[in-house]
Amino acid sequence: MAFITLTTDFGRKDHFVSAVKGAIYTLLPEANIVDVSHEISPFNITETAYILKNAYKSFPKGTIHIIGVDSEMTPENKHIALLLDGHYFVCPDNGIMSMIASEINPTKVVEINIHDRIETSFSVLDVFVNVACHIARGGTLEVIGKPLSEITKMVELQPQIVSESKIIGSVIYIDNYGNVISNITKEMFNTVGKGRKFTLSAGRYNFKKVLSKYSDIVDFKLPINERNSAGSKLALFNSGNYLEIAIYKSNLQTVGGASSLLGLDYRSSVSVEFEKDTPA
Known part of the structure; x- marks a missing residue:
């Protein structure tokens, strides 16, 4: 069974991290969940990208990385899933992935479109967990999203x-x-x-x-x-x-x-x- 990692700005005081893990185990009791960090500064996508870019390569190919930072869906912040360097990422399209993928182009990117099937006010708990568990079972990206030609680029903090x-x-x-x-x-x-x-x-x-x-x-x-x-x-x-x-x-x-x-x-x-x- 593939590893599922969690990177969020949820902190440890509240119930969010345990709720996400519980939802994963409910759908996938044999899941292997690893915390990358839950101490990201709130909404800090640059910090998120730096930490995950340096962490993900240590995991086996096929690992699924859930990113829960600035994850509320808006018209300007889609939800995406992609395959990059043999790893899957489930995350908001807010620029995080453009920094992680600055040296390697994604193999495949889709805009997640299962929101009409899932009532949610907590995207990471509902949408991202369902997508990650679908991938972990061997499901394809095409089933949960439509192809996306490019992702949002974060150029503000480039040297x-x-x-x-x-x-x-x-x-x-x-x-x-x-x-x-x-x-x-x-x-x-x-x-x-x-x-x-x-x-x-x-x-x-x-x-x-x-x-x-x-x-x-x-x-x-x-x-x-x-x-x-x-x-x-x-x-x-x-x-x-x-x-x-x-x-x-x-x-x-x-x-x-x-x-x-x-x-x-x-x-x-x-x-x-x-x-x-x-x-x-």
Whole structure:
């Protein structure tokens, strides 16, 4: 039986998550349900896309991902189901999938059209659950929707290459440690930079180096009292290959995080300017 994942902004206080799981088990008692996150900031589709884009690839092909963020159907927010990279997604057409599918085109997309058969005021509980369980039983997308030629594109928070030497991006996510993730990818950085020296500007600090991992900030050959330690600022490409600003061994309750110490928030500017014609 395929896995069904849940990614929502429901939180844990209310009954919504358990109600959705109960509905899945009612239709599909043998279902394997996995929570990706229920702590998405309310209606934050950029944060949703970042988390799920980095999570879905770890699941087996054929996994069905239910996305319950900004999911109320309106004339401008259809419900869709699609096949992408061997995975199924059941979600609103609010731009989330255009960010997840920025590097891979969907194999098939349909606009869900079973609403006339299901009375609902809670789309995730009723419509999305029914569609996910239909797919899990081996059902096809054509049965629950009509083909859709394109999905809504979210271009508002895409990084911009403003010259041959400069990228301007923005913060798209702040993690549990206060680390700040930008929308500038390693691929874009390398394509524009071509190995040149650079200045990375984020909040109140500039960086001249991007590390491969957090502990690279520490020179373990030095005596302990001479090393960089917890609280040191750094930039790196994270596991999702996004440019991240971090504090080594950060803790928002003690040493602070990059978001608090550097004054960075969601949508704050992050830019990289490369030196002209000076290979590193």
